[in-house]
Amino acid sequence: MTFTVRPDSDAKLRGRIAYATDLDVPGMLWGALVPAPVARGRIRTIDLRPARAIDGVVAIGPAELAELLPSATADVERPVFPSERIVYHGQPLAAVAAPTRALARRAAHAVKVNVEELPAIEEIEGFDPAHPGPNDPEVIAHVLARHGDLDGAFGSADFVLSETYRTAGICQVALEPHACLAEIRGELWHVTTSTQTPFGVREDLASMLGIPEERIVVEGTWVGGGFGGKGSPLLEPYALLLARASGRPVRLALSYREEFQLVRTSLPSVVRIESAVTAGRIVGRRVHWRLDAGSALPGRDFTTGYAIGFIAGPYRIPAIEMEGYAFRTNKPPLGPHRAPMAPQCVFAVESHTDHLAARLGVDPVAFRRSHIWKEGDVTHLGQKVGAFGLDACLERAGTVARTWRKDAPPHTGVAVGVGFWSTVTGAGGEARLLLSPTELTIVEGEREIGSGSVVRGIVAVAEAVLGISRDRVRVEYQDTRTAPFDSGVFGSRTLGALGQAVEKAARGLIDQLAKRLSTPPGSIHLAEEAGELVVVFGSNRPTVRSLLTEKELARGGLSSEGRHYGTSGAIDTERVVDGTFYPYTDFTGAAHVAMVAVDPETGAVRVMRYAAFHDAG
Amino acid sequence: MTAPISRLVVNDRPIDLAAVPVEERLLDTLRWRLGLKGTKEGCRTGGCGACTVLVDGRSVLSCLALTHEFAGTTITTVEGLDTDPVGARVRGAFEEEGALQCGYCTPGFVMALTSLLKEQGTEASPAELAEDLGGNLCRCTGYATIVRAVRRVRGEAP
Numbered sequence: 102m103t104f105t106v107r108p109d110s111d112a113k114l115r116g117r118i119a120y121a122t123d124l125d126v127p128g129m130l131w132g133a134l135v136p137a138p139v140a141r142g143r144i145r146t147i148d149l150r151p152a153r154a155i156d157g158v159v160a161i162g163p164a165e166l167a168e169l170l171p172s173a174t175a176d177v178e179r180p181v182f183p184s185e186r187i188v189y190h191g192q193p194l195a196a197v198a199a200p201t202r203a204l205a206r207r208a209a210h211a212v213k214v215n216v217e218e219l220p221a222i223e224e225i226e227g228f229d230p231a232h233p234g235p236n237d238p239e240v241i242a243h244v245l246a247r248h249g250d251l252d253g254a255f256g257s258a259d260f261v262l263s264e265t266y267r268t269a270g271i272c273q274v275a276l277e278p279h280a281c282l283a284e285i286r287g288e289l290w291h292v293t294t295s296t297q298t299p300f301g302v303r304e305d306l307a308s309m310l311g312i313p314e315e316r317i318v319v320e321g322t323w324v325g326g327g328f329g330g331k332g333s334p335l336l337e338p339y340a341l342l343l344a345r346a347s348g349r350p351v352r353l354a355l356s357y358r359e360e361f362q363l364v365r366t367s368l369p370s371v372v373r374i375e376s377a378v379t380a381g382r383i384v385g386r387r388v389h390w391r392l393d394a395g396s397a398l399p400g401r402d403f404t405t406g407y408a409i410g411f412i413a414g415p416y417r418i419p420a421i422e423m424e425g426y427a428f429r430t431n432k433p434p435l436g437p438h439r440a441p442m443a444p445q446c447v448f449a450v451e452s453h454t455d456h457l458a459a460r461l462g463v464d465p466v467a468f469r470r471s472h473i474w475k476e477g478d479v480t481h482l483g484q485k486v487g488a489f490g491l492d493a494c495l496e497r498a499g500t501v502a503r504t505w506r507k508d509a510p511p512h513t514g515v516a517v518g519v520g521f522w523s524t525v526t527g528a529g530g531e532a533r534l535l536l537s538p539t540e541l542t543i544v545e546g547e548r549e550i551g552s553g554s555v556v557r558g559i560v561a562v563a564e565a566v567l568g569i570s571r572d573r574v575r576v577e578y579q580d581t582r583t584a585p586f587d588s589g590v591f592g593s594r595t596l597g598a599l600g601q602a603v604e605k606a607a608r609g610l611i612d613q614l615a616k617r618l619s620t621p622p623g624s625i626h627l628a629e630e631a632g633e634l635v636v637v638f639g640s641n642r643p644t645v646r647s648l649l650t651e652k653e654l655a656r657g658g659l660s661s662e663g664r665h666y667g668t669s670g671a672i673d674t675e676r677v678v679d680g681t682f683y684p685y686t687d688f689t690g691a692a693h694v695a696m697v698a699v700d701p702e703t704g705a706v707r708v709m710r711y712a713a714f715h716d717a718g
Numbered sequence: 719m720t721a722p723i724s725r726l727v728v729n730d731r732p733i734d735l736a737a738v739p740v741e742e743r744l745l746d747t748l749r750w751r752l753g754l755k756g757t758k759e760g761c762r763t764g765g766c767g768a769c770t771v772l773v774d775g776r777s778v779l780s781c782l783a784l785t786h787e788f789a790g791t792t793i794t795t796v797e798g799l800d801t802d803p804v805g806a807r808v809r810g811a812f813e814e815e816g817a818l819q820c821g822y823c824t825p826g827f828v829m830a831l832t833s834l835l836k837e838q839g840t841e842a843s844p845a846e847l848a849e850d851l852g853g854n855l856c857r858c859t860g861y862a863t864i865v866r867a868v869r870r871v872r873g874e875a876p
Contacts, residue, residue: 106813106814106816107813107816107818109818109821110812110813110816110818111809111813113818113821113824113825114808114809114812114813114818114824114825114828115756115796115797115799115800115809115825116755116756116757116758116795116796116797116824116825116828117756118821119755120758120822122758122759123749123755125750125753125755202746274857275820275822275857276758276760276766276768276820276822276823276855276856276857277758277760277820277822278759278760323820323821324820325758325820325821325822326820326822326857326858327820328857356762357760357761357762357763357765549820550820551819551820551821551858552819553819
């Protein structure tokens with residue numbers, strides 16, 4: 102595919118795209134959250150009266166929840182407001198709404214919070230993970246898988262290399278802070294928000310607020326950067342409750358300070374990796390890792406079970422043990438950030454791989470290539486490896502690295518690393534297309550987050566199947582009441598999964614048109630003629646208009662739906678000792694080369710050159 | 719108290735400042751009082767550049783500026799560049815190079831580059847211009863395409 106101008110370019114360059122931070126409706130109030138002043142503690146009292154004394158201020162806390170949600174059974178794991186236990190610094194204890202931003206901030210500061218502080222649990226090292234003591238963090242998830250003759254591999258190894266790698270949590274820091282606008286419309290709790298997953302937010306809100314999904318409407322806005330941080334609700338429950346309490350639309354947005362305090366940053370990790378090496382080959386590996394999950398982990402086992410796919414590297418190793426723990430600490434609930442868990446795992450494994458090659462005195466790229474998975478190999482969990490172009494990427498990266506090393510100045514280094522990812526096309530989606538006499542409409546629930554997968558990717562799929570040009574394809578965004586279900590824009594899945602749903606729906610249109618012309622679907626395609634769409638069929642060119650019924654024309658055109666729910670290979674359950682594991686759906690990988698310079702005086706590191714080779718399928 | 723000069727001009731429109739509180743930031747006046755939402759609110763601490771506007775042609779971070787400081791000046795926001803020839807060149811270069819992703823930083827980059835081109839005429843090299851855009855962040859990390867757009871706007875084939 103050649104590069105084409107993005108359809109959203111002009112509107113974005115002229116500042117005409119409305120993001121959630123731009124939402125503004127008449128009568129709107131500004132919300133603000135009242136943060137917990139300690140990371141762990143017990144609430145003695147929350148006094149909302151000083152805030153309510155400010156003119157026009159509405160204030161809610163745990164006591165008001167029952168009144169606002171009379172039939173609710175709130176989510177125990179994710180309480181909207183804690184009634185007793187504070188579990189992280191900045192945890193919302195109450196919320197206020199006021200006619201202006203300044204008044205809302207003033208009111209939030211005026212709320213009097215009286216708490217008893219308790220020692221915070223923050224460390225995930227220095228104790229036996231299988232038996233944490235009373236002051237150690239609670240185990241929130243555990244996974245263990247094993248395969249092959251580990252004792253044999255380690256017992257007779259030429260050498261064993263043991264290393265520990267640590268990573269810190271990383272905040273997504275989208276340039277657009279989290280923001281939403283909530284409004285109660287009759288029985289419907291309506292929220293317009295910047296989200297990667299409108300349907301996921303609806304499901305989570307139903308659980309957090311204890312009200313049925315059909316009463317919640319989520320309308321996605323254009324997203325000013327997500328990076329995994331805009332996947333689950335954050336501000337939406339508070340904005341909705343404030344709207345309910347005030348009877349007015351309520352805007353709630355985070356300041357950047359709050360952004361750093363409250364968003365679901367990636368999980369800090371400690372990875373211990375041990376490799377047994379004999380005759381230049383890795384014959385056994387044990388990996389034990391600990392994850393800091395914060396105060397709650399949406400998906401629980403998912404994060405640990407998913408990590409296991411990346412924790413030992415895409416390398417053939419005959420004997421392996423992989424064990425992981427996730428712990429609950431007094432930090433905000435943590436979550437995904439750009440390929441959840443893969444960076445933590447890849448950092449440890451690839452650094453370790455370089456050290457193994459150095460110990461053996463062999464070229465690190467050649468060492469990787471002698472172990473790397475190829476199509477037909479099996480993964481550490483016994484799944485058959487599908488089409489996988491990582492070795493070809495490595496070969497190219499190795500050539501570049503050798504060239505760069507030749508003219509590397511002093512205090513610089515060149516290294517190659519591989520990353521891989523199970524593109525999450527298993528997360529399903531549905532597409533609805535409407536073919537009018539003059540254009541094709543793709544109905545969608547989620548907006549573009551930046552990658553181009555929605556504004557350009559799925560549109561290109563429809564163009565290719567139908568044979569029409571891009572200016573004949575339009576994407577129409579609807580809210581969760583009417584849009585077809587889709588899992589969301591995340592995990593590199595959108596074009597792969599939703600694209601396949603669009604492809605099936607487009608083929609459905611061709612099938613319907615072919616049937617009306619009594620010809621096989623393969624014999625027709627669409628084209629444009631004098632402002633109309635026509636069906637090219639031998640030497641005939643009937644207009645689409647002439648093939649639609651009166652009823653279809655009245656409805657706006659011919660409709661077609663497509664579904665894609667991905668399948669993945671099976672893992673070998675014999676290898677699983679404890680926990681839930683996930684097979685890969687697709688095997689995608691990349692090899693990158695970096696040249697970095699280190700300042701010998703200050704230790705500052707600067708990236709001088711960078712090259713990336715990706716298996717694009 | 720009345721300020722000595724109580725007006726400013728935004729995109730050719732005179733604005734009376736009498737109703738604007740002295741502590742109001744220029745960013746908030748533009749976005750919430752005048753409805754000019756093309757100027758983006760990012761960090762509100764001068765770190766990201768998303769709120770960049772032109773004051774008498776020079777780029778200013780509107781989140782760090784109080785509106786009353788600018789009485790008597792002419793302010794241009796991204797909406798005001800709609801028919802500006804330099805703004806059009808910048809937009810064209812960004813579009814051709816695909817130099818935008820989520821788009822939240824984009825109006826800030828357009829403003830900053832337009833200001834540099836107007837200020838420095840044709841003298842600055844693409845490398846100097848790119849260096850001068852250092853106050854604008856793109857969290858999608860699309861810098862390579864932005865640098866190519868700068869070269870294109872300077873007439874260099876990327």
